Amino acid sequence: MVLAFLNQKGGVGKTTLAVHVAAALTRHRAKVLLIDADPQGSALDWAACRVAAVLFPVIGFPKATLHKEIPAHLPHYDHILIDGPPRVNDLARSAIMAADVVVIPVQPSPYDVWAAKDIVDLIGEAAIYHEAIKSAFVINRRIVNTAIGRDVAEALAGYNIPVLSAHISQRVAFAESAATGSTVLENDPTSQASREIMALAEELLDFDTESGR
Template sequence: MIIAVLNQKGGVGKTTLSVNLAAALALSGQRSLLIDADPQGSALDWQAARKGQSLFPVVGLAKPILHKDVPGLAVGYDHVVIDGPPRVNELAKSAILAADAILIPVQPSPYDVWAADEIVKLIQEVALYKASLRGLFAITRKIGNTAIGRDVAAALKDYPYPVAATAIGQRVVFAESAATGLSVLEAEPKGSAAKEIRSLLREVLES
């Protein structure tokens, strides 16, 4: 499966999800590839911070012809994760064309719900030519059992894609592990963050 993690709003946790989902796949015995399609190159920076052998390769490919190159790159891998650009443009469209499923991270904020509209419209535009394309929202950086987290999930139900039952909490381990090029599944394999990533991955694969 090719999974693209996309949202036009920055700071929603795209790279965090991309890196940790790829790690969860690799640690479960799946051959995974992470494509950094964000011109900022955050996933490549994560890889550069790592000491020792990586769980999976990271390839930088921030080009609007991404969808033409991905099939060749995907040969030999069970799953490919694409860390998409932080805006709706031709590069984002190319990532959608390349993908089987789109994961849309959204923070518990009304601004994020409003910003989701553009990426949803772009996915729907591509879906006219690719009927099998699937979409899934994931609430990220959620703080406890707060009302705003529940409100955002309710607001997102107005869109044509489901909201994952698994929300990713705001946890220090995500930043601490990223600083050393690790995933949360390596830093705290039995921690809450690792459990949330594994749970979200199951939902993505079953979506």
């Protein structure tokens, strides 16, 4: 499957979730490619400071011709993940055209709920050309033991895009793992952070194969 992690809002967790879901998918011996479509090159930076063996290749392609580039890679990989840029609409549009599933990370804050309108609108426009496109919100940085995650899920329901039941909590382990080009899955595979990521990867695999939507 081709998964694009997109949100025009910056700092919501696109790179963190793309890297971690990519790592989780390799656990099933799947061949995974991560395309860094962000001119900031954060996923490339992550790969560059990695000490451990490569889990999956990361290539940079921050161009609005991404949807033309991806088909050439499809025969070689089970899953291709795209880490999208904030703001740049033409890149996000190209990523949507290339994707089977658009994953929209949102933080549990009303600002994030309002800001999601931009990406929801882009997906709506792209759906005219790419009818089969599926999309889902994933709540990231949920504060453990608070109700706000639930409130945000209800607020997001107004967009007519499903909210995945897997959500990712706020944990310093994510920032710590990034500093060494690692992932929480490698650092502590039995941690809550790892479990949440594995549950997200499983749900995305199911979501991709579900019919409808």
